[in-house]
Amino acid sequence: MITIRKYEKKDRNAVIDVCYHTGYMGDDCEVKGKERNHFSDKIFFGLMFCLYYVDHEPENCFVAEVDGRVVGYTLGTLNSLRQEKLFLQKMGFKILFHLLFITFLRHVRDFFTVMGFIVMGVKSLSVPPNPRNMKHEDIVRKYPAHLHIDILEGYQRQGIGSRLINAFLEHVKKSGVKGVHLGTSTKNYKAVPFYLKHGFKVVSVGGPSLWLDAPDARGITFAKKIT
Numbered sequence: 001m002i003t004i005r006k007y008e009k010k011d012r013n014a015v016i017d018v019c020y021h022t023g024y025m026g027d028d029c030e031v032k033g034k035e036r037n038h039f040s041d042k043i044f045f046g047l048m049f050c051l052y053y054v055d056h057e058p059e060n061c062f063v064a065e066v067d068g069r070v071v072g073y074t075l076g077t078l079n080s081l082r083q084e085k086l087f088l089q090k091m092g093f094k095i096l097f098h099l100l101f102i103t104f105l106r107h108v109r110d111f112f113t114v115m116g117f118i119v120m121g122v123k124s125l126s127v128p129p130n131p132r133n134m135k136h137e138d139i140v141r142k143y144p145a146h147l148h149i150d151i152l153e154g155y156q157r158q159g160i161g162s163r164l165i166n167a168f169l170e171h172v173k174k175s176g177v178k179g180v181h182l183g184t185s186t187k188n189y190k191a192v193p194f195y196l197k198h199g200f201k202v203v204s205v206g207g208p209s210l211w212l213d214a215p216d217a218r219g220i221t222f223a224k225k226i227t
């Protein structure tokens, strides 16, 4: 049986697991049968991409449970400007500490992958702005909420993602917030049709993806008004 419910503290490890196993542009960071994973340090991945939400905004997080196992989630915020500031305050030191004293010592390849994220981030600043793209400050003003949604591979395409995103959108609506946005990659062949089906429109197609090993992927931002 599939249950969609609010996040609870006991779900924390399962959320990290889902994040890690879907975090390489929708695919698993762990590459079974190959010498090298896309990324190995699961906890660092969690610190970067999901733990802020469950630890600091659990009221904006939902999980999908199938027969007692958490197999997916929607994590988000109602106020992206506030979240961006809080992320730095609450997670910045933890991320840096973990990167230098755990990732560097135990997962040195991941350390260089993270350096690659930084290089790609800096590179994206030098990409001339596309006049058709909405500016980030306008996106967060017009569509203040944002979300992340991930479902483990064996549970995808069974309607769980639709139920989760509807739960989040209903929560946004009840909170009186007028719009929501999210980021994905042009390479994510599951997520792009999913968001289009749920009425999101593209507001920006941008710079390079974070992953050095996917040089042709581009970041893409979707947004939806909540009425």
Ligand SMILES: CC(C)(COP(=O)(O)OP(=O)(O)OC[C@H]1O[C@@H](n2cnc3c(N)ncnc32)[C@H](O)[C@@H]1OP(=O)(O)O)[C@@H](O)C(=O)NCCC(=O)NCCS
Pocket (backbone or CB within 6 Å): 022, 025, 026, 027, 149, 150, 151, 152, 155, 156, 157, 158, 159, 160, 161, 162, 163, 183, 184, 185, 188, 189, 190, 191, 193, 194, 195, 197
């Ligand atoms: C994207 C994702 C959240 C969709 O959730 P889901 O539970 O699989 O989606 P649903 O079963 O509710 O499908 C709804 C619609 O999404 C689209 N969709 C979902 N999976 C798809 C796939 N593999 N290929 C193409 N379209 C797909 C379809 O339009 C589908 O409607 P249809 O089945 O009537 O054709 C899920 O595939 C996922 O978690 N992927 C890995 C992680 C990820 O990419 N997260 C998004 C990061 S931005």
